[in-house]
Amino acid sequence: MDRPALTLPDTSDPRRLPGCPAPAKLNLFLHVTGRRADGYHLLQTAFRLLDWGDTLDFGLREDGEIRRTTEIAGVPPEQDLVVRAARLLQAHTGCRLGADIALHKVLPMGGGIGGGSSDAATALIALNRLWGTGLGRAELQALGLQLGADVPVFIFGRDAFAEGVGETLQPLDLSPAWYVIVSPGVSVPTGEIFSAEGLTRNTPLIRMADFAASTTRNDLQAMACSRYPEVQRAIDWLMQYAPARMTGSGACVFAEVPSARDAERIAASCPQRWTAWNVRTASRHPLYEWLE
Numbered sequence: 001m002d003r004p005a006l007t008l009p010d011t012s013d014p015r016r017l018p019g020c021p022a023p024a025k026l027n028l029f030l031h032v033t034g035r036r037a038d039g040y041h042l043l044q045t046a047f048r049l050l051d052w053g054d055t056l057d058f059g060l061r062e063d064g065e066i067r068r069t070t071e072i073a074g075v076p077p078e079q080d081l082v083v084r085a086a087r088l089l090q091a092h093t094g095c096r097l098g099a100d101i102a103l104h105k106v107l108p109m110g111g112g113i114g115g116g117s118s119d120a121a122t123a124l125i126a127l128n129r130l131w132g133t134g135l136g137r138a139e140l141q142a143l144g145l146q147l148g149a150d151v152p153v154f155i156f157g158r159d160a161f162a163e164g165v166g167e168t169l170q171p172l173d174l175s176p177a178w179y180v181i182v183s184p185g186v187s188v189p190t191g192e193i194f195s196a197e198g199l200t201r202n203t204p205l206i207r208m209a210d211f212a213a214s215t216t217r218n219d220l221q222a223m224a225c226s227r228y229p230e231v232q233r234a235i236d237w238l239m240q241y242a243p244a245r246m247t248g249s250g251a252c253v254f255a256e257v258p259s260a261r262d263a264e265r266i267a268a269s270c271p272q273r274w275t276a277w278n279v280r281t282a283s284r285h286p287l288y289e290w291l292e
């Protein structure tokens, strides 16, 4: 029997929320359509949520402290988007409660699958419940945007067509699907790709109704592949099986395949120097119902 990889947390103890899921996303396409005065880029993209992600445990503290209780290599607690999300929610609401937060990392970092952003979104959603701060979805999305352009979509909680810097969201109704995702073992810094000279920044706007894989692309892909050739090699390998492209600013690449069995078979044949996953989509964020 096929069971979701991400499940709902145990809500029996009002002082603890163990096992809160933070799903990954794919950018099915990504067009850079312009640049704002502050340097941020205007995009059009389609976000697809996956049934695969990190999990976080939250425990209430009365002293107002925010403590991350697990070690994450390369991410000191002060820089962790989860800790920053908790502090932002405290500051925004004046809440005097704190939290112990354990982050169980599954998603590759700097992979273009939004792990850090999703962790931050889950922290905002879960602490809003644990602390009883009562913010609604739209207000939490606006708060999330202060942490990163990718945070709002995880609070929105559905597949979405996104514009602006990624925060103007319209729901997309997509059929369930299976993907093979390959991490080519390099980490591509988002800021480096966006600021690169020669990046395509003037792709014409499309209408949401016209979005299809055949007529779209990822405008960040050429730059990421020229600077990190292993990304191109992973695309070429995956292309043997199905049309493949990069997600977000990389480094992960993905292809939609017809069935769970195909996804499993292709992922199992991935060259040893890379990592591959067979992943199915999720129609909603597992915590979707927690917000009005």
Ligand SMILES: C[C@@](CO)(OP(=O)(O)O)[C@H](O)COP(=O)(O)OP(=O)(O)OC[C@H]1O[C@@H](n2ccc(N)nc2=O)[C@H](O)[C@@H]1O
Pocket (backbone or CB within 6 Å): 027, 030, 039, 040, 041, 042, 043, 045, 111, 112, 113, 114, 117, 147, 148, 149, 150, 151, 164, 165, 166, 190, 191, 194, 195, 247, 248, 249, 250
């Ligand atoms: C490219 C995308 C596509 O979904 O995803 P990832 O590859 O990061 O997963 C996002 O736009 C990334 O969102 P996110 O990772 O939250 O980016 P942020 O922390 O806000 O920004 C990191 C850096 O990327 C650049 N940036 C980001 C988003 C944007 N619309 N324009 C930009 O120019 C800025 O230079 C910024 O300093």
Ligand SMILES: Nc1ncnc2c1ncn2[C@@H]1O[C@H](COP(=O)(O)OP(=O)(O)O)[C@@H](O)[C@H]1O
Pocket (backbone or CB within 6 Å): 074, 075, 079, 080, 081, 082, 103, 108, 109, 110, 111, 112, 113, 114, 115, 116, 117, 119, 120, 190, 248, 249, 250, 251
């Ligand atoms: N909780 C977190 N999980 C992952 N990365 C984090 C986290 N907090 C901060 N970061 C930083 O954000 C960077 C990008 O992370 P991530 O969201 O995984 O990738 P991407 O933006 O490419 O999808 C990481 O390299 C790391 O330095």
